[in-house]
Amino acid sequence: SLATRPIPDPLAPYLPTRLSLATQIALRVDEARERFGPDARAQIEGGAFVVVDAERAPFFEQYASVVRHTVDTMAAGPFPDPLEEPVTVFVFRTPKAYVAFSRLRYAFDPGDDWAFYRRSRREIVADGTKGTGTLVHELIHPMIQRSWENAPAWINEGVASVFEAPVWTPDGKTMHGVRNWRYDGLIAAMSSPERSGQTRLDALFGMDDRVFLDADEKDADIRRDVQLWRYGMARYVCQWLDRMGPGLLWPFYAAFRAGYAEDPTGTAAFIRTVGIAPADADAAWKAYVRSG
Numbered sequence: 001s002l003a004t005r006p007i008p009d010p011l012a013p014y015l016p017t018r019l020s021l022a023t024q025i026a027l028r029v030d031e032a033r034e035r036f037g038p039d040a041r042a043q044i045e046g047g048a049f050v051v052v053d054a055e056r057a058p059f060f061e062q063y064a065s066v067v068r069h070t071v072d073t074m075a076a077g078p079f080p081d082p083l084e085e086p087v088t089v090f091v092f093r094t095p096k097a098y099v100a101f102s103r104l105r106y107a108f109d110p111g112d113d114w115a116f117y118r119r120s121r122r123e124i125v126a127d128g129t130k131g132t133g134t135l136v137h138e139l140i141h142p143m144i145q146r147s148w149e150n151a152p153a154w155i156n157e158g159v160a161s162v163f164e165a166p167v168w169t170p171d172g173k174t175m176h177g178v179r180n181w182r183y184d185g186l187i188a189a190m191s192s193p194e195r196s197g198q199t200r201l202d203a204l205f206g207m208d209d210r211v212f213l214d215a216d217e218k219d220a221d222i223r224r225d226v227q228l229w230r231y232g233m234a235r236y237v238c239q240w241l242d243r244m245g246p247g248l249l250w251p252f253y254a255a256f257r258a259g260y261a262e263d264p265t266g267t268a269a270f271i272r273t274v275g276i277a278p279a280d281a282d283a284a285w286k287a288y289v290r291s292g
Helices: 021-036 060-075 095-106 133-147 153-162 182-191 209-213 220-243 249-258 267-274 278-290
Strands: 042-045 049-053 087-092 115-118 123-127 166-168 175-177
Touching: 021 042, 021 049, 021 087, 042 060, 049 060, 060 087, 060 133, 060 166, 060 175, 087 095, 087 133, 095 123, 115 133, 123 133, 133 153, 153 175, 153 209, 153 220, 153 249, 175 220, 182 220, 182 278, 209 220, 220 249, 220 278, 249 267, 267 278
Parallel strands: 049 087, 087 123
Antiparallel strands: 042 049, 115 123, 166 175
16 A cells, blocks of 8 residues: 655665766666656756656756755765765656656655655655755755664754755855744744644654654554644754854854764754753743744
8 A cells, every 4th residue: 555654764774885886877877867758857966866857857967957056065065075875866757747757756645845855765856847956955855864774863954954045155165954834833833732742842852763753653644743833843943053143053053963962852962063952942942943
C-alpha cells in the first residue's frame, strides 16, 4: 500500500558503493535518459548533483542554477567537503507527473510536500511548479549527510528548513533564511495549553529522532500536524542562532558535531556557543519568535 508520508526514510542509512564518483554519475545519467528519453537533459551541478529535466520543463535552467548557487555558497562556508556520492535531482513540470513518479518509484504519495529527499537512494524529487524554496531545503540534507552522517533529526531538519526561504547577501556569497509558512504553526503550538510545554527551547536538546519525526504515529494527519510545529520549532531555533550577533548557527553546528560523542544532546555545545543553557535561553528565543 502507499505510504502517505516518506517517514522513516530520513532515518534510513545509505549504503555507499565502491564505484568512482564519475562512474556513479554516468550511471545515473544513463538511467535518467532510459526512463525519460534519450534527449532528457541531465546537468551536473556542484560536482555531484545530477539535475534531471524529467518533463522538458521551461524552468529547468532556473532550477539547475539554484542547485549550482546553493552548492557553491555552502561549499564556500559551512560545507567545504565535496560530496563523495552523487545525488540525482528530478525536476517535474506538472504536479501530476511528480505524484505519479513518486508513487511508482517509492510507493508513497507525497501529498503536499513540494519536494523531498530520499536518503536511502540519494535522490531529490521536486514539483517544479511550486518554486525553488523546498528544493533548497532538500539540497542541504545530503550536505549535512556528508558533514555529519548521524546528525540528530532536529538539527538536520532545522538547518535545512532555514533555507527553504533563502535570501542571499548582496555579494551572493552567504545565505540566510527569512520568515516562512512554518511560523504560524509554531505560534499556534506555543499558544496551545497542550503543547506550550513541548515548545520550550530545551525540549529539542536530546530529543529522540523518532519522537521529533513522530515516526511511530500511525495516523498520517496527526503525524503531519506534529511535524509542522516541530519542524517549525527547529527552524526558528536555527534562524534565531543565525541572526544572533555575528551569526552563531554555524559555530553551534560545528561545536555540536565535534563534541557529539561526549555531548549527544548538544547542551554543552550550546552553552559554549551562546553563553547560557538552552533552558535559560528559552524566554529570549520565544521573544524573538513572537516578534515576527
